[in-house]
Structure formats: structure tokens, C-alpha cells
Amino acid sequence: MTDAVIKCDSVYKIFGANAKKMLQEANGNVDAKTFQKMGCIVGVNNASFEVAKGEMLVVMGLSGSGKSTLLRCISRLTDATDGKIYIEGQDLLSLNNKELIELRRNKMGMVFQSFALLPHKTVLENIAFPLQIKGMETEDSIKKAVDMVKLVGLEGRENYFPRELSGGQQQRVGIARSLAVEPDIWFLDEPFSALDPLIRKEMQDEFLRLQEKLQKTIMFITHDFDEALKLADRIAIMKDGVIEQLDTPAKIVLNPATEYVKKFTEEVPREKVLKIEDVMEKPNNENLGDLKVSKDEIIENVAEKILTQEKSVTVTGEKNKIVGTVQPSKIIHTVFGGRRNNS
């Protein structure tokens, strides 16, 4: 793919005194356990993937699996121990300090897991900060910041200090700050985990709306599978620094590549992931009813309609062409049959 905005090529990040040497000796076969015995912690282990323009890649994994570290490598907040990273075709690791700063000022935005707001600046000043660093006039930057405050719904708190805000409010400031420079590439490290469910849903919707409009290239870390499903174009699942599987949500749920991914996705409600096309059969006219559904519908949204039918349902593709059929029993099977320990 030539239009990959982010491209990683066997990236390693290993913490420890003589990480480089150990990595060379291991010859690419890094095992977290043996490394740990030698006093090294494996953060990222042989990550290779691409993110296309306008795509949203969601990274998931247990705590300590190296998600944040991966993001840090790609934004070069830490230098990867080994491997190549390309941003829009440019070799990230070969950039000098000045070019890196330029890149960050104009192309990248990041939302931090622990907010990382500047404690001595007000909401407004925090949001205007990257703009002022770029060299924008104070007045203009503040104007822009006021717009951003509106966008994240913090009107009336412009002059509060971070310590006077709740966690969720602080995170919204963080989001606004990272968006102020209108970056092309946007890194978000668990941006919504501090928000209450209502606001979170609101922010997710807002986020999707924004993304539709702005078409940024996004890497998004979350612990919440529902959130991942709602937002992701593709999902990467990490364990001990290794990317176990990177695929579309449906494929991950239907064909888990490893035992770990399978366990990880077990509890996921399939009807929320799978589309009609994932469960339909070849078109045949046996026992066909009147109802027609699009193949792109998520099962959850149409399940009720289909289950009230006695007969099979027609699945349509583009331009209303018939591409297959679905039997209600198949829907029941998908929704309830796939889970093992269902009480």
C-alpha cells in the first residue's frame, strides 16, 4: 500500500540497560519471559502494520500489554529499540530534532491516558498552548481555543485550572488541545475511559461525526470492546508486546487467530459485531419471505425484524441487487449459540 500514513516494520521496544545487545543476540525471537529474567522488559515485540489514510485503528489489550508504548514509539516520544517507522513515507527515525518538531507541530496530535494538562495554565491556555508554541499570536490562539472549548462542551469553564476540573472534564480539555492544531494523525490513549457512560457515548458519537468530517488517520487505544466495535475500522489486539491479530472487528470475532484472541473476544456480543453479510447464505428461493435487509446492516439492528419472520429473509446488496438469504434460525444461532459459558 503506498498511501499508508503510518507504517511500522518489525518495531521492537525493550526497556533495560543492554536492550540493544540482547535484541541482537535474540535474533528477532524475543520472548518476554526470558528477557524479564535478564532484567529487560519487553514493551513492543515485532510490530509490523500499516494504517491507511483516514483509517481508524483501535489497539486493545490487557493492562501492560504495550499499547501506550507502541503509541510512544510511533510518535517518537521514545526511540524504538529496533525496526523502521514511516510517517507518510518519511522515515521517522531518521528525522533530526528540527524536522521532528515540525512534524509534531503540524501533523500529529495526541491525547494522553492521564490527561497531562499543564497545571499552571487555565483550560483556555492549555488548549491554546500548542498553537502558541507554533508561533501563533496570543489573541488568535485564544480565539481558536474558545471554538475548541465549545466543541468539547466546556463552555463556562474557560478560566478554570485543571485541578478544578473532574477527570472527564480534564480529558475533554486534552482532546480539545490535541485537536487545536488540526493534526492529520491523531493518537488517542484511552481518551474516554475517565468519562461517565452518558458523556462517553456522547463523545463517541461526536468523535465519529468529527471523523466523518475530518477524515484523520487515527490510532486509538481502549479497554472497552464496545467502544472499539463502535469506532474501529480495524482492531489490533496486543499481548505482552506482540500484536496477536490485526483485522476488521468481524473477522477477529469470527476467526480469532490465536487462543488468546479467542478468549479475549469470547464475551463480545456477536450481534453487535457481525453484519448480515457475515451470516447470509447463497441466494435460494426456498421458503422466502417478503422482508429485505441490506447486507451491511449490523445484526443487532435488524435482529428483531428478522426474528418476527417465519420465513427466510432476502439480503440485498448495492442497488438493491439480491445477494443472499438469511434464516431466522441462523440469527438465533449466531446470537446465542456462539457463547460457551452462557448462564
Add this chain to the structure above:
Amino acid sequence: MELLKKYPKLFQWLFLLIVFFALCFSIDVPETYKFIRGQAEFIKDPNQSTYTLFGTEVRYYAFDVLWRLPPLLGWLPIWVNDTLFFLLNEWMPMEFWNEATREYKTRPLVLQITRNITAFMTFLIEFIREILLGGVETVVAFTSWDFVSTYRWAKLPGLPWTIVAAGAAILSYKLSGKGLAIFAGLVMIYISVFGQWKPSMQTLSFILVAAPLSFAFGLSLGIWAYKSKRVEKALYPILLTMQTMPQYAVLVPAMVLFGIGDHAAVIITMVVAIPPMILLTLLGLRAVPPEVIEAGKMSGCNNFQLMTKVLVPTARRDILIGVNQVIMVCFSMAVIAAFIGAKGLGWNLLLALNQLNIGLALEAGLCISLIAILLDKMSLAWANKQEDYFGNLTFFQRYKNSLFFAGALLIGIILSYAGSFYFKEGYNYFFEVPHNKGISTADFWNKGVDWIFDTFFVYIKAFNTWLIVEVLQPMRALYLRMPAVATLVLVVGAGYIIGGIRSALVVGGLALFIALSPWWDRALVTTYMATFGVIISCTIGLTVGTLCQQNKYTTKFMLAVCDIFQTFPSFVYLIPVMMLFGVTDTSVLIAVIVYATIPATRYTIEGLRSVPAGLHDAASMSGVTKFQRLINIEFPIAFPHMMLGVNQTIVFALFMVIIGAFIGTEDLGQYILKALSDKAGGGKGLILGICVAFIALIFDNLIRTWVQKRKKHLGID
């Protein structure tokens, strides 16, 4: 056996104490031993032993080695002195261009450097002084005396006090608001009306040079140490020693290098004020969360922006404490530096104390304290200042402070001009109230002191005698009765039990240095005075702190009181005690107690306050009474922090004991004071200071190691 396993530490301590006392009782006091006589000095006395090292002859009274170690380091002060002298007068002679005489002159490098620094400092001080008080030296510095005598207008008249007062009030208003503005105005008016204007402005000019310079140097060195591990490693031991070194002790070597006068005072002040600034800067920068730094980087900061816009402001809290310390040190040095000829309030204070004119001393002390508080509050307000982006300000609103100041300038000039007609003969009170023409309450205070003396003399005397005879003398005798070896064993043993081999070595080394210096006896006296002060201070501080902490308002009140007391220059504490107890050891000890109680109280409150609220609730739910909760939960958790307070208390107490030499004690401080008037006292002063610093460092090391272990044990930090 069971017990031994359960409390291994307890038995280690017991064992140590048994050994210590066994040593104490088995080593007798030598017949010839008499306190005060163990010094290495150049008095010929047939009883003295001598040794020669590096060509210096050191004389001392020899005792049994177990009783007092011979002063094997006695050559050190002499050697330091010789080295200083050599550096200053002989090392690296070079040719320097002299502007005044228009010819090359040969001078040793170090001398030239110190002279240049001296000239620079003098210029800065004169410059500010002349803005405030008038004068011509600054103009002369840029032109010549001829220029000034030709053009009469070049003689700066200085600002009338009305303008300075208005300026201070307006600046305070701009920084903080009405409250501070009123305070600033009142302080200035007080100073003027009481006839302290000139010395106050002299002190102020000294501080306006010393404080910003110390701040700038401290901050940059702190940043440098933050960026480079190597610099930090090199600086750290020096900083620790400097922080515990009594301010007196720095005076002596600095006097040798820079002579006497305001400039030397500024340099010494900087030497004393920079270390805490560096340490606090470093501490603050280290505590900046890594994600904030990353956020700064992701915003595209270059290194400079990262430092100035992210790191330093985020570390602001600690840096501000540093500023506060700098100001504190500057004011307390403003008094102490009067010993080497700094002009201003400190000089007056010292003079008044010397003449036992308590009233005058009180006025000068009050002035100095008020200015200190004012500057402290102003610097705080400046750092906390916020901008308002939404104000759609009119021209007037935007520039109202400048306009007001311009108005004040105009009115002030007109007033003082008018004053020159109105107060025909004598003094123009609108321009400056001269020193002896202001209102003075000195008589009142002096009468008060006399009255107190007349009325309560019997009681005070009785108390004094009782304290000295029943408590202090025996305590002192006990301290002096310790054989050197026993003391060393005790120190090393404590180090080992608390912190293992490493601590034992460090602490033992420090103690050994003192033991091998010629001043072991003096050090014991210093320690005894400090110990007495620390015990009482800690008791008071703990009680008061705990009581105040029970209530939100009293907590706040007490912390504010601590803040204000801390801003008082240390010398000021001697005034009221001399007022009550005259020139005795009791006075010094009471000053020590008052001064050292501040950190004890503060840290107790802070420690108790840092106990997580969740624990309170959990304890309350399980039905313990308030008292039980205090004893069983809050104290154990707050204890490590409180121990840090004890640490500070020790340092404060030592400082005050040394300053107390002014009243006349017979400890290390007295020798430092003597070294001041000794031509070859540089080395002595320095080594004496190091001895005091080492006493503090021994306790510092033990307490800190213990606190760290304890904190780890409790899982905080």
C-alpha cells in the same frame, strides 16, 4: 529468644547503649583535662605536644586517645588559610589594563577576578540605592567626576518616599489586589514615619540585587543539574553541606576574598541563598510527571520551550518555595552581613543590640521583618498571577496602573517641591524623614524593658539560675563527660542499625572529622545546646501542631503564623529574648526554641494532614475514638514526615545556637565570631562552619535513611 526474633532492632539498640555506657564509665576523665583547653593554637605552653605536617606546626594538649583524639586535622585551617592567601596574592600573576591609571598592572588572577566581581556588585547596589536615595556614583561610573561637577543636574536627587510608597502599593495592587496594596502602603508609611527610611532603602537595595541574582543562578544551576547527571552528582554533596553550614561561617572566608562592605555581603548572601534554590528547583523538575513532558513534546516544543513553558512552570510550586527561601535567607543575611560592613537596617540592629538599646533594635527588627513579609507576599503573588483574556478593556482600564503611577510620581514631586518651601528650615518631610527625626518608640520599649526588669527581676533571675544550675550545667557536664571513643561508637552504631554499613561509614566519617579537629569540646557544647533546644521545640511543636490540626481553621491559622515567623530574619529572634533575659545562655536557648519550633509545628501539621481521608473514614466506621485514631492510625502514618520536621528543627536549632554566639556562648559559634576579627581567620571560620554542618549532616543522614525505610515499609511514596 522469641523476643529477640520479634524485635531484633530493639536488642541491637540495647546492646549499643550498653557498650556506650560501659565505655563512658571505664574511661576516666584525665587529671589534666579542663574544658576549653584542647585547642590547637600557637601559645607556647610546656604542657603542649606538637606535630608538624606539611610544614605547619600544630600544638595541642595531649590526652589519652580514648578520651579525646589528638587534633590531627589541626593543620587544615592553617593550610586553608595559606592556600587562600597564596591564591589571592601570588598565584598566576597577569597583566591587566587599568582604565583609571591608563597602564598595565600586574596582579594575581584570582585577585583580579574578585576585584571585578566586587566592582560589578558595587555598581549594581549603588545603582539601585541611588534611585531610591539619590547620589552620583552611578553617573560617575559612566562619565567622570568632572562631568558631575560641571553639570549640576546630574546629581540624582532620589525618589521622595511618597513615590516609592505609592509605587509599592500600585505594584502590589497589580500583582494581587487591594489587601496587599494596603499592606504595602502601610509598611512604607510606617518605615518612613518612624525615620527608618534611609537604612531601609539601603537594605532594600542590597536585597534587590542579592535576591534576583540568587534566584537566577539557583534556577539555572538547578536546570543544569536536572539535565546532566554528572553535574548533579558533583553539586549534591556541596549543596547538602552548604545548606547545613551556619551563615556566620561563610562570612569569614568571603571576607578574605572580597573584603568588607555591601558587595561582599551580596556575594555571601548569594553563596548561602543559591543552594536551597538549586535543590528545590531540582526537586520540582524531577517531580514533573513524564506525561506532561510528553504532552509538551507533542505540542511541538523545542528544548528551550519545553524548559521555559512546560517544565519550569509545572515545577512552580517547589520553585516558589525556593524563592521564598531565597528571600528569607537574604533578609537574615542582611543582618548577619552587617558584621562585615553591610549598611542598612541590619547595621542599625546590630549596633542597637550591642548598646543594649532594645527599643531601637526592636524598631529596626520590625522594619526588616515587615519588608521581608511584603517582598515574600509580592513574589508569591507575582508567580500566581493570572491573565484575563476576556476583558474588553478600554484604554484607561488597560493602563490604569501605569497612569496611577504617573500620577503618583507627579504628586510626589510636587509635594516634595512644595515641602521644600513649607519646611523652610531643617528637613523636608515630604522628601525623606531623616533617621533621627521620625517618631520613635524606642524610649517606650526601653522603659518597658526596664520596667520588666525592675518588676520581674527576682523571678527572671530565679528562673535563670534554676535553669542554668539545675538543667543546663548538668547537661553540659554530661555531654563533656563522654569520651570521644564512646561518642564515636554510639554514632557509628546508630548509623549501622538504622542504615547498614553505608550509613555507618558516612556518619562515622563525619563524626571523625569533628573529633580530629581541634574543636571537639566546642562541638559538644554546640550539640548540647542544640539538643536542649530540639527536645523542647519538638515537644512544643508536636503538641501545638497536633492540637491545631484537629480543626480546619486553626490549621490554616497556624500555618500562616509559621509562614510569617519563618520570614523573620533569624537575628530578630534575639531581640525579645534579650529584652527579657538579658545576656545569658538562657536567652540563646529561648531564641533557639522559638526559632526551631516553627519547622516542628509545620511538619507535624503537614504530616497529619497528609493522612489519606479514606483512612479516617475507615477508622471511624470501625468505631475507634478520635484519640485512638490519632494514636493508632494518624501518628504512625504521619511519623516519617514529622521526622523530617525534626531534621529541619535540628538545622534551625544549630543555626540559632551559632548566631547566639553574638550574645556570648562558649561553643563553636563563639570561635567563628572570633575568626571574623582575626586576620588569618578564613580557614578557621570555614573549618568551624564545616564542623557545624557535619553535626547537622550526621543527624540528617540518620533521620533521612530511617524515614526512607519507614516510608517504604508503610507503602507511601
